[in-house]
Amino acid sequence: xxxxxVIGGKKFKSRLFVGTxxxxxxxxxxxxxxxxxxELVTMSVKxxxxxxxxxEILTPLRxxxxxxxPNTAGAxxxxxxxxxxxxxxxxxxxSLIKLEVHPDQRYLLPDPIETLNAAExxxxxxxxxxxxxxxxxxxxxxxxDAGAACVMPLxxxxxxxxxxxxxxxLRIIIEQSEVPVVVDAGLGRPxxxxxxxxxxADAVLVNTAIAVSGxxxxxxxxxxxxxxxxxxxxxxxxxxxxxxxxxxxxxxGFLKSLDEEQNR
Amino acid sequence: xxxxxxxxxxxxxxxxxxxxxLLGEKIIADAGNLSGIAAAVNxxxxxxxxxxxxxxxxxxxxxxxxxxxxx
Amino acid sequence: MSFYDExxxxxxxxxxxxxMKKTARDVEAALARDDDSRNLDDFAALISxxxxxxxxxxxxxxxxxxxxxxxxxxxxxxxxxxxxxxxxDCSYCGFSSKNKIERxxxxxxxxxxxxxxxxxxxxxxxxxxxxxxxxxxIDYFAEMMPIVRKYASFIQFEVQPLQTEDYTRLRSLxxxxxxxxQETYNPEMYKLVHRHGMKKNMRFxxxxxxxxxxxxxxxxxxxALLGLSEWHADSMFVAMHAKFMRKHYWNTKVAISFxxxxxxxxxxEPGYPLDDKDLIQLMCAFRLFDPELELTISTRERPxxxxxxxxxxxxxxxxxxxVQPGGYVERNDDLAQWKINDSRPVEEVCAALKRHGLDLxxxxxxxxx
Numbered sequence: 001x002x003x004x005x006v007i008g009g010k011k012f013k014s015r016l017f018v019g020t021x022x023x024x025x026x027x028x029x030x031x032x033x034x035x036x037x038x039e040l041v042t043m044s045v046k047x048x049x050x051x052x053x054x055x056e057i058l059t060p061l062r063x064x065x066x067x068x069x070p071n072t073a074g075a076x077x078x079x080x081x082x083x084x085x086x087x088x089x090x091x092x093x094x095s096l097i098k099l100e101v102h103p104d105q106r107y108l109l110p111d112p113i114e115t116l117n118a119a120e121x122x123x124x125x126x127x128x129x130x131x132x133x134x135x136x137x138x139x140x141x142x143x144x145d146a147g148a149a150c151v152m153p154l155x156x157x158x159x160x161x162x163x164x165x166x167x168x169x170l171r172i173i174i175e176q177s178e179v180p181v182v183v184d185a186g187l188g189r190p191x192x193x194x195x196x197x198x199x200x201a202d203a204v205l206v207n208t209a210i211a212v213s214g215x216x217x218x219x220x221x222x223x224x225x226x227x228x229x230x231x232x233x234x235x236x237x238x239x240x241x242x243x244x245x246x247x248x249x250x251x252x253g254f255l256k257s258l259d260e261e262q263n264r
Numbered sequence: 265x266x267x268x269x270x271x272x273x274x275x276x277x278x279x280x281x282x283x284x285x286l287l288g289e290k291i292i293a294d295a296g297n298l299s300g301i302a303a304a305v306n307x308x309x310x311x312x313x314x315x316x317x318x319x320x321x322x323x324x325x326x327x328x329x330x331x332x333x334x335x
Numbered sequence: 336m337s338f339y340d341e342x343x344x345x346x347x348x349x350x351x352x353x354x355m356k357k358t359a360r361d362v363e364a365a366l367a368r369d370d371d372s373r374n375l376d377d378f379a380a381l382i383s384x385x386x387x388x389x390x391x392x393x394x395x396x397x398x399x400x401x402x403x404x405x406x407x408x409x410x411x412x413x414x415x416x417x418x419x420x421x422x423x424d425c426s427y428c429g430f431s432s433k434n435k436i437e438r439x440x441x442x443x444x445x446x447x448x449x450x451x452x453x454x455x456x457x458x459x460x461x462x463x464x465x466x467x468x469x470x471x472x473i474d475y476f477a478e479m480m481p482i483v484r485k486y487a488s489f490i491q492f493e494v495q496p497l498q499t500e501d502y503t504r505l506r507s508l509x510x511x512x513x514x515x516x517q518e519t520y521n522p523e524m525y526k527l528v529h530r531h532g533m534k535k536n537m538r539f540x541x542x543x544x545x546x547x548x549x550x551x552x553x554x555x556x557x558x559a560l561l562g563l564s565e566w567h568a569d570s571m572f573v574a575m576h577a578k579f580m581r582k583h584y585w586n587t588k589v590a591i592s593f594x595x596x597x598x599x600x601x602x603x604e605p606g607y608p609l610d611d612k613d614l615i616q617l618m619c620a621f622r623l624f625d626p627e628l629e630l631t632i633s634t635r636e637r638p639x640x641x642x643x644x645x646x647x648x649x650x651x652x653x654x655x656x657x658v659q660p661g662g663y664v665e666r667n668d669d670l671a672q673w674k675i676n677d678s679r680p681v682e683e684v685c686a687a688l689k690r691h692g693l694d695l696x697x698x699x700x701x702x703x704x
Contacts, residue, residue, distance in 0.1 A: 019334065019335030020333040020334060020335070021333050021334045021335035022333075022335070023333060026333075029333065042334060042335055043331045043332065043333060043334055044331070044332050044333065044334025044335075045302075045329050045330070045331055045332075046329065046330065046332045046334075047270050047327055047328065047329055048270060048291055048301070048328045048329060048330045049270075057331070057332065057333050058299070058300045058330075058331055068331070070331060071334060071335070073334050073335070083307070086309055087302045087304065087309060087329045088302075088331070090302035090303075090309055090311065090312065090329075091300055091301055091302040091329060091330065091331050092299075092300065092331060093299075158335065159335075205335075207335035208335065244395060244398045244399070244402075244646075246690070246691055246692075247398055247646035247647060247691050248391065248394065248395055248398065248647075250642065250643055250646075250691070251391070251394055251615075251643045251644070251646075251647060252391060253643075254611075254639055254640070254642075254643035254644075255390070255391075255612065255615075255643075257639070258610075258611050258612060
């Protein structure tokens with residue numbers, strides 16, 4: 001859709017969301033998020049490790065002033081997801097939640113039924129639900145109907161870096177969706193992100209491709225440019241945007257005049 | 265009394281509050297700064313504003329959560 | 336095997352049948368096909384009567400494909416009639432040897448004067464036209480080339496079929512394109528209307544584009560005289576001919592013209608007339624069949640028709656034309672080949688095109704060695 005990106009009442013100038021997993025250190029993470037220009041990063045909620053090292057990323061991320069989006073990663077069913085969401089809300093004081101339910105440990109593919117059920121309950125409980133889901137156009141519609149603030153269909157399995165495997169389905173979702181579409185998971189290269197944006201995605205979420213690259217800060221900057229380029233191309237109007245209004249109206253006027261002549 | 269914190273058994277004095285428990289286990293350093301963490305007792309979330317007067321009982325299972333990196 | 340052998344292996348009426356039995360389903364399939372992948376069968380569907388309800392859709396698709404391939408460019412060309420002296424007797428043509436009209440063949444001086452006038456009108460793309468006569472053949476043309484070359488940056492010929500070496504010779508003198516319209520691919524009709532003269536030789540005429548290709552001429556123009564025979568079939572053969580040229584002479588650009596049979600001296604009436612919608616449908620169908628084709632429309636067609644259809648499919652037009660030898664310096668309609676229906680001055684035609692954001696190109700600015 002055209003216009004500003006607004007999700008859950010928040011306006012975003014950057015259409016690149018960044019996941020914070022798999023970075024080698026908080027410092028690398030912080031530099032990468034800065035380079036990406038992102039205004040929204042995801043985090044997970046976990047049980048505190050009592051004796052080990054604390055994963056202290058809240059402070060550096062808070063310093064950047066980005067929106068923190070907790071996810072329900074680890075939940076295997078709707079009940080666990082709802083619980084995790086409530087804990088995240090308690091931790092951060094935000095009602096934003098990225099709903100993820102992936103019982104499948106091999107490919108981390110989301111369970112559609114548990115996701116939909118959890119979404120319905122969380123919406124009732126006042127959450128701003130951003131559901132991660134399979135690139136299933138019908139499911140996307142169901143989630144939006146249930147009150148989700150956006151849909152986050154996967155481009156390819158999490159961490160696979162395989163790009164827009166689900167391209168045709170994503171195209172349909174983008175065409176049909178009345179809520180923002182954030183293409184999430186599997187984007188391996190900046191060109192994947194650019195392509196998703198050219199197709200009309202409202203935003204993309206990238207984690208692995210940045211975190212595990214040889215130079216995360218540089219890769220984050222590359223994704224930033226790619227997302228901006230893709231969005232600009234989309235807004236400029238790709239392909240079939242020839243203004244044939246005047247030519248075709250002249251032609252149809254001419255054809256009409258032929259019919260009128262014949263009828264005389 | 266014996267309670268468990270994130271599945272680890274601990275002995276604490278009767279009437280310990282959640283705040284005291286977390287301070288004691290060095291999960292929090294400062295009772296004034298509880299940002300970024302949450303606690304549940306027997307899988308029921310206890311709101312941070314209640315930690316100061318929430319007393320743990322014998323056999324309670326306390327779970328403490330914080331935000332970590334993740335995609 | 337030349338195209339003549341290929342074409343004549345298909346009975347003309349079979350081609351008509353092939354088009355007529357197309358259904359709305361076939362048309363939808365043709366429309367849905369990927370651009371650049373439509374075949375002769377799709378073309379048959381698109382020109383069929385079943386496609387008439389889809390006319391606006393076809394036209395819109397044609398518009399998109401034309402813009403995509405050619406941008407907003409329309410090439411402006413102007414015909415220069417060198418002679419109207421002809422030894423052929425063709426029943427449909429105003430220049431037929433049987434017709435008692437005044438004949439004129441331009442001298443070099445007259446050609447120079449015409450070219451200067453044409454250049455003053457803004458043109459540098461000249462289409463040289465002549466009748467067929469032994470006294471006005473390759474040597475005459477070769478003599479005219481340097482004169483025309485002074486004023487034109489793109490030179491096309493629409494004269495009698497010549498030999499390969501003639502085209503080679505003319506090419507070295509600056510020939511850029513050759514138009515040779517088969518008139519009809521129907522051997523019976525062809526025999527009927529070409530009563531006398533060299534033009535009777537259907538094979539020689541039909542193989543001309545191949546000789547043009549052999550000579551390395553940049554572009555060849557194909558077409559049928561629409562309405563002479565069953566026009567659906569003739570159009571299929573034109574499409575086949577275009578495909579043949581693409582396959583065997585990949586270096587040669589192909590252009591299609593749509594001369595629609597018009598009343599001429601002698602009163603020849605088309606046996607298979609096309610109405611305006613037929614012609615629009617046909618032009619747009621060619622665009623969908625092969626987006627690379629250059630499609631031309633002349634001043635045979637009237638203003639309202641031209642203005643409506645040019646943006647949808649056309650890449651080259653003439654305006655302010657004279658279809659008689661010497662007509663730019665001094666007009667004498669007794670010498671004309673056919674009646675011009677768009678006699679608007681050039682400026683008026685251009686204004687109509689510019690309204691649609693079309694960009695008129697007058698000269699060929701490519702670097703030539």
